[in-house]
Amino acid sequence: MTARFPNIGDVATAAGVSTATVSRVLSAPDRVSEATRAIVIRAIEETGYRINHAARNLRRRQAGGIVVLVPNLANPFFSQILSGITSAMATSGYNVLIADTRHAGDADHRIADYLHNNRSDGLIVLDAQLPPDVLSAGETAARRPPIVFACEWLDDDPRPTVTIDNFEGARLAVDHLADLGHRSIGHLTGPPDNVLTIARARGTRAALAARNLTVREDWFFEGDFSLASGAALAVHWLALSERPSAVFCASDAMACGFIGALHQRGVSVPDDVSVVGFDDIEIAAHFVPSLTTIAQPRALIGETAARTLLALLENGRTTDVATSVSQTLPVRLVARESSAPPR
Template identity: 65%
Template sequence: MNRHDPNFSPKIIDVARAAGVSTATVSRAITNPTMVTEATRAAVMAAIAETGYIVNHAARNLRRQQTGGIVVLVPNLSNPFFSQILSGVAAVMSEAGFNVLVADTQQPKGADLQIAQYLHNNRADGLIVLDGAIPESLFADYRRTRSRPPVVFACEWVEGFGEPSVTIDNAEGAMLAVNHLIDLGHRKIGHVLGPLDNVLTIKRREGTISALEAAGLPVHPDWFFEGDFSLASGVVAARAWLATSDRPTGVFCSSDAMACGFMAELHSHGVRVPEDVSVVGFDDIEIAQHFIPKLTTIHQPRTAIGEAAARMLLARLSGNSDDVDSVRLTVELVRRDSTGAPPIR
């Protein structure tokens, strides 16, 4: 084998020899990486680089009657929360030879029609869905479709749909946030909600209430402020907090974006964080550790969520659906500068 020979065209058998495996193993490592060990896949990838072998994805997809692409349905592409998840998905899928198309489910026109087309025809080999607010009617039609791409949920999910998912324990994360405020001495704790019908909002609200009740603290309806996960809704929540006569001294926001908007608006009114009010976020997006003050928050392993969802979808595409179970990843509290002891009054 001479890579420097201009007439040399490496074949799969050359890769197999270089990796010390069979051609069938090379094929599996390329087309279905979940079917080989990590060490075997690494050896095959190294042999491909060594030999200069070029994988013909178009021919492979034609043989397998696949498009060679998957679609990720995202509820709001402008939300920085999704960046690391998408990065994790792309890293795993590109290694497996799949292109990744990202579609925004909150486009003002034709979103439902576009989603239906992805769910019910061969425009994509599979879907990763990050939006739990997709109309149930679309998934009802999906169940009745014989030829349908496999679906994996990530972060959000549709209750009762039955497809595998990669999630975190949102209620547990909320309890970590509220218990942190309680441990600091706060007894008047508020909560900025996400969209009321969102599964994440529901679970985080449940966790907030559970932590308050377990500590014997009041669940004050006026201290539960409306929001929608956005920066702007955090500003609105801060104005509602300012207009409250009996203000909570600690506030748990259902997203970091809302927490940042909340703190920025308070700063413009001369309210200090954490001296006057402590604030906890949820997600640990990039800005959280650079905001002033640095935001105490609940860390989600976003890259790991994307990677796990992609591997789960690859397993389903390879026909291993029976071995695919839902996964719940752990969260942790990250203590920074936005929380402290309650003010003395």
């Protein structure tokens, strides 16, 4: 019914060459004489030929795409990392599939499916809390596409990882508050088994200790990085008989939720309590009050992860060098209105 799309054979006929030559013009232009190449390119344009990726991928025994496993697409923190990934992947020829690991529709078997070679050529994993059997570097790993971890990581895992220095970030936050004169500092954490939570909480404890400030367990509140959890923890904080004069939140979202809920209850930031966030998401600079936070180079994290994966893929095609590098990107403190000297 509908006219067939031109295929490589049609181009070959139009150019008066064989399909092999057309294919070479597409994938290895150097192996074709300049004159022939020009003719073929013209024929491609005239026929309106578009390469059929399914056929190419089948023959090349590849999937043609990489998959990004992200814990929560709706979190603006991740969208900018995705931006960096897609930007770095744009010219590579690989498709970028994004899968929300916490999403109902994306059941476990679906994720496991992505881990299979003929579904994707590689993965960037932003969620290290997936079931261990899914991510383990175990025996079936040979059948799996290469994985690059970003933001989160698995302890003692040899695979390449792109992270920031979370420990240092927490130290910067606590030092900043201590420098302002705060002696009582609380901390809102992420989910307890999360590596980021652990690293940031350790950094917080270490920095407090280094400043000779007491580490009070009842000033550590367990959240989950979300706006809602920050708001919920504000209620717990208000219920304390003795409240810290400053709170370091393990994410900007929690910080915003926390400040918002305090505001609803007539508690003012930074007058009544100073707040420092983590991430420097876009809203941080515009929040009321604007949010002091630890900035992560989000786009750079994404780009770096993507480039590392591309290198792995390239490597896999040629030699079998085990490219395993861990890259730690810098964080910095951005001081804004939400932190001030205690009253």
